[in-house]
Amino acid sequence: MSIFIYGLTQSVTLMLYGYGFSLVYGISGIANFAHGGFYVLGGYITWCIINLLGLSQFTSAVLTVLIMGFLGFVFYWGILLRIRGIILSELVITFVAGIAILEFLNWKGLYGFYYNLLPFVEGDITVGEVSVDYQRLIVLCSGAVLAGLMWLFVHHTKIGLSFRGIAQEERTALSLGIESDWVGSLSMALGSALAAVAAILILPLGVLEANVGYEVLIYAVTVAIVGGLESTPGMVLASFIIGFGQILVAEFIGSSWMIIVPLATIVVILALRPSGLFGKFKELEERV
């Protein structure tokens, strides 16, 4: 039972890490290496709103998501627009932006165990013989709700359909009047907001530290690569493979081997399916 519950929690955590990254790449083709920075920044903004402005946790969470969405939007129009399409420049710019955010927060003193976001609900529940705290259950439920909402958004809203159009074939979408920069900037806004949502949900389980951002980025990139860079369902499946893989390895082999699981999964999956689980890029390239 504990393997199921904690495997599920770990998987949903990885999914939340990877959602924003995968979405931005899938739609705009930009590998947003600032994702880890946005995650920690989202947590820090929430902490500041709660502790400095004295607003409630829920209000702070909503405000943070809006602020981060706006920052992502501005980041696209202010910086990424100028280098759009130059893949190396996109990588460098997003990577530098991520490091700049994390180093700034490090310099501000965001290390140690002093910055904490409190759980939304204190306490725990026993499932079978396993104690699970409410915050983990909130993470699980939020992950499921978020996945559902995102599916509805991209399949049943005008903006969501534009996202899919650009993701499937940018030139054709352009010819149908879908403006790719608007879609790109909105996807960056949504990706940044999703990074903030992940931070608000997951950080109460641990600590708000600048270094966490590097780990989040590594996991986000890992699940995206394994799932197929442009495929959100692939990313979700990859999260579950790696999440449960880590818990099983810790249980039956040893905790020190947990760190190997994501790396080993990348090697194995890419050797068998170079585009990732649900990715198509390599297949298309081979066909051409």
Place this chain on the structure above:
Amino acid sequence: MKKGVMVFIAAAFFAGLILCVPLAPAWSADPIVVGIPTALNSDYGRDSVNAVKLAVKEINDKGGVNVGGQKRPIKLIISDTRDMEPTTPAHDALMAVEKMILQDKPHAILVGFARSEVFMAGMELIAKHKIPYLGSYAQTHMFQQQFAKDPEKYKYIFRVCGYNVIAAKAATDAIDVLRKEHGLKRAFFITQDTLLSKGFVGVLKKHCENTGWQTVGTENIASDAADFSAVLSKVKSSKAQITVVFWDVAQGGTIMLKQWTSMKVPSLMVGFVIGACSPRGWDFMGKNINYIIQTEAPIGSGIPLKKLPKTRAFVEKFNKAYGKPHGQWLTSASYESVYILAGAIERAGSLDPAKLVKEIEKTDYAGVIGRIRFDKNHQVVYGDDPKETAVCLAYQWLNGKMVPIYPPAVAEGKVVLPPWMK
């Protein structure tokens, strides 16, 4: 009359000049340059730098250090090695120290490398540049082993802080009490994948195995782990009554403590976990750390001991200047390292490294951490009696208070079993 007014104005002018002379000494002598290369973005780095600054201010306020008849101030050069950040390679930290040595030409280095692995590699660097080094951060027991291989080569390196084996020994008595007085006998061991952690937990494991404890599990976990559910499930299912653990990375330590509480693991934690091992621990972790048994290495780093006035004075001074220390280790050792160096310089009457080494070796005085003297491997001698040696202690968190429980010379209470274990 007019002449009298002129004389009065002139006298007032000169009096004013004299009064305007700054109260602080106007240093004409060259300063003694002391380098502090350490991990500034860490609790212990931050505390250590503050402790060194405190000692330097005290010394400079008294006129500086007497070097062959001339009082000279201490000037600090501080640089960041970042070696407590998991993403920093050892090479970067070594480069930071070498840059300081070549650029600022310090007469001595204090505090030093943070991570044990980096310190071990850094010993070669210090030996190459022949600069007196009084370390008070990295705490691996392997330092003495390496030193003993070539004492002449490594003679410039000294260590003031305790080391993992000594700190762990402070917790052995608590473990003995738990077995003898409360009948506990099942122990689980968790190590972080670092030299320091393995050394610390290794000592306690060996002690437990030699004193009738049953080892019901051992887990070694990567330092950047962010989920402990699997290992804590094992602790729970093994029915371990105590869990011996050492964890000094903030993210993992905090998650471990929170998961410990949320998973209701019915086992008493003993050892060192960042977040619990700090005078600020209760403010941030609250009930998550109640009853946990931790170690302070050396004494004076956070707990003002009733039986030792010097620790009370130092903790009071430190708290007044900087607020409570963030960590429970090293602060007092870093403070004393300044006085050890100053004493050696005054006795040597020179800043010559070879002469300084000889004088540092002769150090013997009663400081905040107990009696301070070095053994043949340039490690400050640690033991249980502050009149004879420097001391590390074990304490237990009891409803927001850190209660010293070992050694007897400083203890203020006995181990208390949590109500959920009775």
